[in-house]
Every structure is written in structure tokens, then in C-alpha cells.
Amino acid sequence: xxxxxxxxxxxxxxxxxxxxxxxxxxxxxxxCLEVVAEHFTGPHAGQLTALRKRYPLMVHGLGLSLxxxxxxxxxxxxxxxxxxxxxxxxxxxxxxAFTRSGSIDLGHLSPLRPDADSxxxxxxxxxxxxxACKRRLLLENITTHLRLSGSMSETDFxxxxxxxxxxxxxxxxxxxxxxxxxHHFDPHxxxxxxxxxxxxxxxxxxxxxxxxxxxDMHADAIQEDVLRVAETALQHAHPEAIIxxxxxxxxxxxxxxxxxxxxxxxx
Amino acid sequence: MTDIDFFxxxxxxxxxxxxxxRFVADRAHTVVSMCIxxxxxxxxxxxxxxxxxxxxxxxVDKRLHEASELIPVTWANLGTSxxxxxxxxxxxxxxxxxxxxxxxxxxxxxxxxxxxxxxxHLPELHRMEFLSRGTRWSVRLVASVLRxxxxxxxxxxxxxxxxxxxxxxxxxxx
Numbered sequence: 001x002x003x004x005x006x007x008x009x010x011x012x013x014x015x016x017x018x019x020x021x022x023x024x025x026x027x028x029x030x031x032c033l034e035v036v037a038e039h040f041t042g043p044h045a046g047q048l049t050a051l052r053k054r055y056p057l058m059v060h061g062l063g064l065s066l067x068x069x070x071x072x073x074x075x076x077x078x079x080x081x082x083x084x085x086x087x088x089x090x091x092x093x094x095x096x097a098f099t100r101s102g103s104i105d106l107g108h109l110s111p112l113r114p115d116a117d118s119x120x121x122x123x124x125x126x127x128x129x130x131x132a133c134k135r136r137l138l139l140e141n142i143t144t145h146l147r148l149s150g151s152m153s154e155t156d157f158x159x160x161x162x163x164x165x166x167x168x169x170x171x172x173x174x175x176x177x178x179x180x181x182x183h184h185f186d187p188h189x190x191x192x193x194x195x196x197x198x199x200x201x202x203x204x205x206x207x208x209x210x211x212x213x214x215x216d217m218h219a220d221a222i223q224e225d226v227l228r229v230a231e232t233a234l235q236h237a238h239p240e241a242i243i244x245x246x247x248x249x250x251x252x253x254x255x256x257x258x259x260x261x262x263x264x265x266x267x
Numbered sequence: 268m269t270d271i272d273f274f275x276x277x278x279x280x281x282x283x284x285x286x287x288x289r290f291v292a293d294r295a296h297t298v299v300s301m302c303i304x305x306x307x308x309x310x311x312x313x314x315x316x317x318x319x320x321x322x323x324x325x326x327v328d329k330r331l332h333e334a335s336e337l338i339p340v341t342w343a344n345l346g347t348s349x350x351x352x353x354x355x356x357x358x359x360x361x362x363x364x365x366x367x368x369x370x371x372x373x374x375x376x377x378x379x380x381x382x383x384x385x386x387x388h389l390p391e392l393h394r395m396e397f398l399s400r401g402t403r404w405s406v407r408l409v410a411s412v413l414r415x416x417x418x419x420x421x422x423x424x425x426x427x428x429x430x431x432x433x434x435x436x437x438x439x440x441x
Binding site: 038044046063067068069098100101102103104105106107108110113144146147148149213215217247248 | 271272274278279281310332361368431
């Protein structure tokens with residue numbers, strides 16, 4: 001538990017099964033864990049009890065589809081709430097996105113139009129999730145290959161969503177870097193347009209350089225340019241936690257530990 | 268016929284490769300043919316075709332990555348054909364499903380097995396189908412390759428009260 005209580009800012013990692021053996025050893029570089037809600041429904045739910053005894057947890061959702069008009073999927077919300085109950089997290093988070101329409105389940109995140117209609121749906125659903133879980137809810141910016149036009153900028157949309165729903169922001173630094181490259185804007189300036197009071201947590205990981213676009217694969221070491229944008233975020237706001245969000249191509253744990261230490265010493 | 272909204276139209280374009288190809292070739296006619304709600308049709312018309320294609324590819328790639336981790340033996344057996352075979356399966360398979368990764372892996376393996384593809388590791392298929400269905404237990408006679416030899420086994424999977432899954436394989440004729 002070295003240093004977990006004293007530090008002002010927690011540094012942790014997204015809990016994934018290939019990391020379980022390492023996490024079991026209580027590596028000193030890990031202050032906290034972020035668990036994906038959908039990974040702990042069903043047969044793996046019992047593991048949360050053991051994890052929460054050893055680490056402060058955050059519960060991260062992928063499939064509530066906060067941006068889809070109409071009621072939230074009651075079954076998914078109930079599953080999410082069950083995971084939150086077991087994990088007893090510091091806070092919960094979901095994406096500013098939609099993952100399904102009326103009849104189609106996309107399975108993953110697609111962008112919302114930054115306009116008043118989307119904002120109203122997002123705010124209503126965010127409040128519903130926050131109240132159902134009785135936890136602080138953070139909204140996360142996503143990567144997208146499609147930039148939808150609307151009546152406001154993406155940063156204005158995020159600021160208004162957080163304000164309207166009484167939520168915080170999970171600022172995914174890598175998503176900003178990837179979008180900035182693919183859509184040709186300045187990631188530092190984008191971050192400075194965010195209301196710093198809302199930024200509670202950062203996500204960070206490396207990006208993948210594709211043939212024509214950069215991809216958010218969660219499978220690469222953190223690059224220097226991502227670290228520089230993270231520094232801008234830390235100079236602009238004062239997040240309470242930073243999570244390294246690696247999903248695949250896991251390096252030796254010594255490299256992950258080093259990456260966590262690098263992130264810890266950003267300022 | 269009721270007009271569809273922006274989200275439904277967007278989702279159809281992301282999941283239907285034929286419709287997407289028509290959109291890329293001729294946006295205006297495709298949008299008219301989709302019967303989209305007035306106001307939303309202009310938003311769909313404004314979508315960047317290249318971005319749409321890339322976004323659609325990303326959605327399938329995410330599913331591919333999840334499936335490859337859930338059925339690693341089958342994936343390894345398929346070798347370099349795993350990716351094109353999964354893409355061929357996945358582009359036409361978008362059924363609503365709360366347990367998407369498990370169900371996707373199970374459906375893909377079942378899709379191959381139903382075509383007689385011997386590279387499917389049947390114990391994996393059994394496990395994925397069990398996990399995605401949520402039943403209490405499952406028993407199945409399966410054939411698999413063990414230490415280079417094809418074996419038959421009785422695979423038993425049980426969901427424990429706390430949710431953990433226990434499994435045992437009883438090999439026949441060792």
C-alpha cells in the first residue's frame with residue numbers, strides 16, 4: 001500500500017486479465033485500478049470483492065450508450081449498477097458516445113453530434129446513471145474517424161454536458177492526440193478550451209500509426225507527444241487520478257511499471 | 268413507412284457494407300432511399316465517406332480483437348486466415364446482444380464449425396456458448412487435439428453460486 005494514501009494524485013492502470021498475476025503482487029507503482037464494468041458481469045463478478053480490498057477502484061463503462069435517444073437499456077444499467085455495488089468505486093465513468101441505435105448494437109463507440117438535442121439526451125442519461133449508481137459520474141471524450149458537425153465545438157459540448165449533468169470529465173489524452181492528428185487541430189489548444197474544474201481523471205496510452213490515420217488501439221507504449229499533451233492537461237487542470245489504459249500487446253511488467261512512473265512524474 | 272432518425276441511419280451505414288458502398292458512390296441518392304427524418308437527412312448527407320468507412324472498419328476491428336482473445340486456440344489454428352474469415356463473418360452479423368464479445372466469439376466459432384472447419388477448438392466453442400447463454404451448467408461431447416492427437420472428451424462446465432465458472436474434461440479412450 002506504499003504511498004497510496006498520501007499522494008494527491010493517484011496513478012493506476014486499467015485492470016485486464018493478462019495483468020492479474022502482476023497486480024496480485026501489489027506492485028508499488030500501482031495506486032489504484034480501473035475496472036471495465038462489462039468485464040465483471042457474470043462469472044467474474046466475485047473477483048471485484050478481492051480487488052476492492054486491495055485497491056481504490058474506478059468503474060468504467062463501455063455500453064450504456066448515453067447518447068442514444070430514448071430510455072437507457074434497463075438491463076445494462078442494472079448490470080452496471082451491480083458492478084458498482086460490488087466495486088464500491090471512487091467514481092464511475094462512461095463515454096460521450098452512442099453504441100446502439102433503435103435496432104442495431106454497434107458494440108463499440110461512435111460519436112455524437114455536438115448540438116443541443118444530443119446534449120439534452122446525454123445530460124438526461126448521465127443524471128440517470130449518476131443517481132442509479134449513487135456515485136460521481138465522469139464523462140469521457142472518444143476517438144472517432146468521423147467528426148460530426150453541430151452547433152457547438154466538441155469542447156463546448158463536453159463543458160456543457162459536465163455542467164448540465166453535474167458530472168466530471170475523464171479526459172482521454174490519447175484520444176485527443178489521435179483526433180488532433182486525424183482531424184488536423186492543435187491538441188494543446190483543444191485541452192485549454194476545457195473547463196479545468198471538470199477534469200477529474202486522465203486516460204493515457206500509446207497510439208498506433210496506421211496507413212492513413214492514427215488508431216486508438218490501446219496496445220502501444222506511450223509516445224513522447226502524448227506525454228507532452230498530458231503535461232498540458234496537468235498544467236491546465238488538476239485531475240485526481242491518471243490511468244494507463246492498455247488493452248493488448250502487453251509488454252513485460254517492468255516496462256509497464258516504468259511507464260506508470262513516467263506518468264507519475266509528469267507535471 | 269416511418270422515417271428513421273439520425274442514429275438509426277448512421278448505424279445502418281456503419282454496419283451494412285452494401286449500403287455503405289452505395290453511400291460512398293452516390294450520397295444523395297442513397298440518403299433519399301433510406302427515408303431519413305427531415306433535418307437528420309442533411310446530417311447524414313454531410314458525413315465524410317472516407318471517415319465513415321474508417322469508423323466502420325474500427326468497429327469491426329474492435330470485435331475482431333475481442334474475439335481473438337476469447338478463442339485463442341481457434342484463432343491460432345486459423346493462422347493468417349483468421350482475420351479475413353472473421354471480417355467476412357462479422358460484417359453481416361450485428362444482432363443486438365448485451366454480451367457481444369462472448370456471443371461474437373461463440374457465433375464466429377459456430378459459423379466455422381457449421382461449415383465443417385476442423386480448426387475450431389470445440390472446447391472453446393463450448394465455453395463461449397456456455398458463457399454467453401448464462402445457463403447453470405452444460406455438458407458436451409467434444410473432439411479436440413491433445414498433444415498432437417485427436418481426442419474426444421466429455422466437457423462439463425458449471426457456474427458456481429458466486430458466478431465463477433468451473434470446468435472439467437473427461438477424456439475418453441486415452
